Amino acid sequence: DAGVIQSPRHEVTEMGQEVTLRCKPISGHDYLFWYRQTMMRGLELLIYFNNNVPIDDSGMPEDRFSAKMPNASFSTLKIQPSEPRDSAVYFCASSPTVVLGYTFGSGTRLTVV
Amino acid sequence: DQQVKQNSPSLSVQEGRISILNCDYTNSMFDYFLWYKKYPAEGPTFLISISSIKDKNEDGRFTVFLNKSAKHLSLHIVPSQPGDSAVYFCAASLGNTPLVFGKGTRLSVIA
Numbered sequence: 001d002a003g004v005i006q007s008p009r010h011e012v013t014e015m016g017q018e019v020t021l022r023c024k025p026i027s028g029h030d031y032l033f034w035y036r037q038t039m040m041r042g043l044e045l046l047i048y049f050n051n052n053v054p055i056d057d058s059g060m061p062e063d064r065f066s067a068k069m070p071n072a073s074f075s076t077l078k079i080q081p082s083e084p085r086d087s088a089v090y091f092c093a094s095s096p097t098v099v100l101g102y103t104f105g106s107g108t109r110l111t112v113v
Numbered sequence: 114d115q116q117v118k119q120n121s122p123s124l125s126v127q128e129g130r131i132s133i134l135n136c137d138y139t140n141s142m143f144d145y146f147l148w149y150k151k152y153p154a155e156g157p158t159f160l161i162s163i164s165s166i167k168d169k170n171e172d173g174r175f176t177v178f179l180n181k182s183a184k185h186l187s188l189h190i191v192p193s194q195p196g197d198s199a200v201y202f203c204a205a206s207l208g209n210t211p212l213v214f215g216k217g218t219r220l221s222v223i224a
Binding site: 040045099103107 | 115119145149154155156157158159162202206209210211212213214215216217
């Protein structure tokens with residue numbers, strides 16, 4: 001298996017623009033997580049899905065953030081409009097359980113200028 | 114407020130010596146703890162874990178100690194190697210909920 005695949009690896013965008021981050025989880029993993037890494041807060045959970053259904057989105061910072069999982073092999077995290085404080089590394093992870101077996105993607109480094 | 118705290122942002126250790134990374138948590142209901150390791154431009158990878166019913170778990174050069182009364186766990190790496198240089202994240206789980214991570218500690222092992 002190729003692991004969890006995230007795209008793009010790097011994204012530089014101007015404030016106010018829409019940004020879409022993409023994730024392909026490992027086949028057979030029932031859980032998909034979106035985490036954000038910043039110096040101030042470390043790795044924080046934004047949202048997670050079980051069998052394509054969003055279970056908890058309480059970590060999504062604002063209504064500007066939205067996430068979808070239309071099928072078992074694809075998820076997106078969208079920020080609209082983007083702001084400089086959204087600059088961070090965004091990780092997608094998939095897992096067969098909610099606690100054990102997380103496999104993280106390589107992340108998307110987002111810079112909003 | 115951070116439920117999992119790694120109060121040391123960085124640590125430098127000589128090659129061959131012991132590295133000790135610390136982690137404190139606030140929620141006594143956490144029942145499983147994990148350490149992840151992260152290299153630059155890569156995602157975190159699982160390193161070692163411990164259940165709350167144990168106080169020690171060992172895997173080769175890596176040992177995790179859990180002190181429930183102090184709500185504290187530590188990761189010991191003996192002997193430290195230059196390839197261990199990475200960011201280490203402590204994580205905890207509360208029953209059937211996703212992992213809560215700390216801010217990470219950057220370990221530098223100096224040859």
